[in-house]
Amino acid sequence: MIVLRASLALAVALGVQIVLGLWAPGLTRWVDVLLFPVAWYALAVSQRAGLVVGCVAGLLQDAWLQAEMFGASGFSKSLLGWALGGLAARFELNVAWGRATAGALLPVIDRLVLLGLRALFDRGVVAPDPVELAVRAGAGALLTLGVFATMDRVLKIDPRRGRRARPPR
């Protein structure tokens, strides 16, 4: 069931990213919709779920929306999903401030990791624009809060309880 839900979440995120590219291509510079499922599964489910969803989300982005280096976004989002999931397992991050912080940091770190990979493979590296990073962080924080609030309503989760309790295996 979790696989089905994750697949659906990724399909919706990819669809929204595609529609955004059709409707307002310039906005794709500021918003990475495929990071939202990564944040959700890392914060609300588990570290492993964040890692796997990040891997698939990144590969989808590489396949359709990146010109070269298939695997770069997969690398970055896998790492982000794992790291965020690990932090969420130790600290209570599935609350408003944690979600906003994650939503702000994920797009920035994602961009920096991609830059590092391009440098590693000796591809042309464009210095990050601080304004662009700031806008991505702000938009990411706001949209992450919105997405999580929507998911809380849909799945009837009480955000004050943080991560949903899962029985030990």
Next chain:
Amino acid sequence: MAASQANPTRSNAVLLVVVLFAQLLLMAGSLRREDAADAVEDGVRTASGPVLGAARTVGGSVVAALRMFGDVGRSRKELAAMRGEIATLSAEVDRRQEQALENDRLRRLLGMRERLAPRSVGAEVIAASLTGQSRVVVVGVGTEAGIRVDLPAVAWGGAVGRVVAAGSGYAKIRLLTDPSSGVSGVVQRSRVEGVLRGRADGLFEMQYVPKYADVAVGDAVVTSGLDGVFPKGFTIGRVARVQETTGASMRIEVLPEIDYGEIEEVLILLEKTGSETLEAGAPAEPAR
């Protein structure tokens, strides 16, 4: 208890290392255009292709709906009294305008196709990404129409980009403004040659131009044909700024002729050169 808690963490770390190593191999294979990496990429696209189709359908409906209701907010009081009739008429006007614009674009493309390259394929843009690090569009035709990697893509206005991936039913085009793109260009007036590279801000930088070359702001820059991909004569942009440097070459910024965010159809040339090239700025004759 501590051991059972450590195991998932350790296993997740091992899984992370495996995944990251696999991604690094994919990146290396992708850059070397190895068949295995291309096969994985094709597999991902094949598996997610239906999502793209659904997004196209939904996206088109959303855009149409937004256009239909776009005026409602600005004149709510007036539209409240005539809501039904105005909404219907607005939708009809928008639809007819869109058809007229599309017809005009397609006529121009068809006219350009007939003059330029007997073998070429028109394609609709179905996805676009214009980030600072990557600028690509995806079109809805692929290998079944004869499209393959490294073919040039053009639109009304000039050169668009190069095909970097193609499969059944799709092709991915890297725009000329992508930071990894490069195209050989020539200043139309003075015939000064150089290489235009994309920048994250959406402009071009023309490189390898000698310091004392005759280049002025406003000069048109067109493809030179020397890179073996684009036929010569396609407009790339206009010189926006010329800066002298301390080095042997000057720094030239070129403003793209095409608004890449507004491209809806492209023409992919199946041959590198046609029987006749289109002069930059010359309108195509409408198809008879």
